[in-house]
Amino acid sequence: MNPLSFLLEVGCEEIPARYLQDLSWRLKDSLGSFLMENRIGFESLEALNSPRRLIVVGKGIAERQEDIREEKIGPPKKVAFDPQGGPTAAALSFAERSGCRPADLKVVTTPKGEYVAAQTVQKGDLTRRVLEASLGSLILTLPLPRSMYWRDQTGARFIRPIRWICALLNGKVLRFKVDALATGNVTFGHRILAPRKIPVSGVDSYLKAARRGGVILDPEARRRRIVEALAEHGKALRAAVVEDQDLLDTHVSLSEFPTPVVGKFNPSFLRLPKEILITVMRDHQKYFALEDGKGNLAAHFIAVMDNDSDRKGLIRRSHERVLRARFSDAEFFWETDVKVKLEDRSGQLSKIVFQEKLGTYAEKTQRIGDLANWLNDHFKLGVPAGSLERVCRLCKCDLSTQMVREFPELQGIVGGLYARAQGEAPEVTDAIYDHYRPLTLEDEVPRSALGALVSLADKLDTIVGAFSAGYRPTGSKDPLGLRRLAHGILKVILEKSFSMDLEEMLSKWSVEIYDRKGGVELLKDAVDLPAFFREHTEFVLTQKMGIPREEVRAALATNDRDVCNVRRKAQALHAVRQRESFDSLAASFKRIKNIIRKSGVDFEAATAEVEVESLVQDEERALYEALDHLKREAAPFKKSGKYEAILERIAGMRGQIDSFFEKVMVNAEDESLRRNRFNLLLNLYREFIQIADFAELQAVSNTPS
Template identity: 45%
Template sequence: AILGAFDSQFLALPEEVLVTVMRDHQKYFAIQDASGKLLPHFLAVLNTDSDPQGLIRHGNERVLRARFNDARFFWETDQKKSLLERLELLKHVTFQKDLGSYYDKTQRVQRLCSWLNEQLKQRGVIVRPGVVHKAACLAKTDLTTELVKEFTELQGIVGGLYARVQQLDTSLPEATRLAIADAIYDHYKPESTDDSVPRSLEGAVLSIGDKADTIAGMFALGLVPSGSKDPFALRRQANGIVKVIAEKKLPLRLRELMQDARTGYQKSQAEKRFVDDQKYLESIETFFRERLEFYLRDVCGYAYDVVKSVLGADSDDVVDVLARAEAVKRVLHMPEFQAIGAACKRMRNILRQADEKGIAPATSAEALPDSAQEEKDLFTYLQQSGAKVEDYRKKKEYLPALQLLATAREPVDKFFDKVMVMADDQRVRANRLALLRTLLKEFSTIADFSEIVTEGKG
């Protein structure tokens, strides 16, 4: 390895630019002091043992100096035109050949972010709408800058840096201007499962809006990722949406988000090429369910059957799915739930077989005069505990709800031990099928327990 140096005057450039040049373009290591401040030195790892005359070091320093001079030139040239003045230039930057320009995208994202602000406000989460609107307006303008054309990996970051130094609208308080700059800087985040989410709520809203708009447009055109093919990185962007919603604990539903994202394309040139609404929603729901499954398993580390069971109940509200997964994980070791998992599988099979034979359950279950005692006991359990479970569920208190459901084991076991569901008497049989259907529905509001692996954890 060779330790090189560069002129400290280059430290006037943003650290992000210098590190990108050194790390990504020259494959050097940037060097910081103990406090994390960048020093005017770099480390180059070379496949040579020595450099006695310093020729290799000087050569590397010369190359780096040229790259830094280019970066400084681009930075200074870009300042001659403000981000706001660059907005019109986005009309000439193509987003996707069928989906228009980045100017069109900017307008859609602004509209979608306004919708997101309103949804969050209705659910008690306050976002500064002016910050989001201005950040969404300027977020893509750095695509027209020389610095981003040269260092494409800095898109978003450059916009945030320029927004900070250009002061934007001087009538705004400094804190607001900085908040706009930060939201622009962060809006591509997270770019991987290891990357952090945007720092602010405003940055989070912009990040979600930008990604949802891209996914909606591509899916509406039928450009769905398949196998290893994902040319528009839609999986990564959907992973980003899930991670932001999860970590910021945002009360958003994925279906609503993606429905509204699609409406942004109404009356556009691309709309006549779109797949129908039903096909769009079905493919979007399948796609996001896969992304949510990936997040729960690979990022959060939940067991396969926990993930399958909670997604089997509902996979639309990310924060709620996580809360249910945590509750299920905590009760899964209980023998009651192993037994209930087996009972749910049995109920599902009986109901499926009855359906295949054209045997319908009664409209609702009741305690018939000639019902077996075990049947009456199970019906009584449902009446007494069902309302309490529902009350817990509405309050999202999933652990006590599951602990209450665990008490169903005894009446369920006795019912299956003593009662023949498919009785000869049509009225009795229909009533028992209705009882099983009601019970299965009761169990499946938090998690689909028929997905639980009852022998050995998966």
């Protein structure tokens, strides 16, 4: 069989940049699965794309599907052949049903005895026919983030209208339709550089046509082209491009022939804060900013055009004019905003709604202040009360500025900048500037404890309020971004090592303060908050801090409400586990847990005095003494959070525990013996469960012990 080449180009009106790469991969993947499911061999599939096309290029495609060979079992041998060895009616009819000649029937031995069997072959169809029958629906059933129709409501839906399809198998058109559109052997050049039909006769001819047509089909080649030009322009200007991976990704998916072009702006704009200038350039114009070695912004920008050159400089000049207008707006906002003191803006906050059911920003400000203050006192975080009060009062005031209304993504940052310009103390301005951070788990936390505390109070207030008002996230729905906020809270607590009882913080004070200050009608959803945080603590510790899941679960099961402690325990467990085996301990621990569970005793509440004189066997005395020793030794380590030391000692008790279970009958006949042994185990459990739930640990065979 001759391997064939394959080309599919789905020509579209501009596909949204943010979806392009995903869609392109998805098309390739679903084609790959389709070929495999249909027993069509192939050497490779490659995904290419541009804003106007989704492309799959295939190599070494088999000409036909593989045949399906099967052995069909028929009647038993003794029924199939007459005494003379000739086929009976049963054999003849089986042969006919199986599509083979009676002479080709074989005898096979099965566990049930000897039977007649027929080899059947279902011939594979031509790949061409299989593809023609299915490619149309394969394209239209790609999962899409959003779809639209363009011809009529019953017609095709896709991400944007499909305008042509070029589909070739070994140079010959694969004939099928998508909606009313028939496939062909033509592609189209770049809208501007080569706005015409180009006939193609195969994969190579197609790739050449694209090149001639001013289209770079490989997203990585487009990326390289942009990155290299950025570096070159930067070098020529003695400046470095401010790195921005998201912006680069956007441009890779926004042009068929991306070409960076340098423009400049009046250096007088440089007196505006850098953050504002960069945001205007990036978010509104998709420009790259440049800075010198000291981090000072250069009075240049780089736009990316979908064209090969700007001979007359028209493109550059237009970009410059647009940016000038944008910067002039920003300058106007800056100058008018800065005249009004942040403090004097606080009155405006009662007019800005925070969330429909959660009141205004004036109310939120009040709550943030109360909450931050309480956290600071209650957990002895040591943040100066005066600055804290000041930051809480001012942190939301920038919401009434024109700058934030125009650039909402700069909230907080703008407040910090205005505070600085208006002569607030540096610790206050920094904290205002930082208090929305971290926006993601990758983002930095606020620089100071002051900023971190306000960030915490702000986020906590939103989460508690949102849960109370019934906005808890479900499945893929999280309109208020509460999961992100929870991650932010955990990250702040962990990185700043804020030692605080999360549950106390959540369920007691925050809910109370909401009830009192917000006037929100509390739904009881807020009771689920500890579980919500627990779930996200596991996520943050495993996914972002790289601690193995078993260790994290073992630590979480200690019900320690201080997240920093949970991390310490999990890390300690992970470290000790590299050296010591907990395998037998895990098994024993599960056993102890079961014994306690079956007894129905509340392990926290039950009194469980062990009577030393009733310990009759050596093994139980040994275990008792080891436990007693551990308790005494562990007490100071618990206080200082040195869990590794405790775990080393627990691991050291393996021998006593194993011997105990080997030699001592817990379920003794004698009631007092039984009770005493049970109490011994309960004490052991109580001691261990403070450090980790060892039952979470699966046996690790390769751990040295």
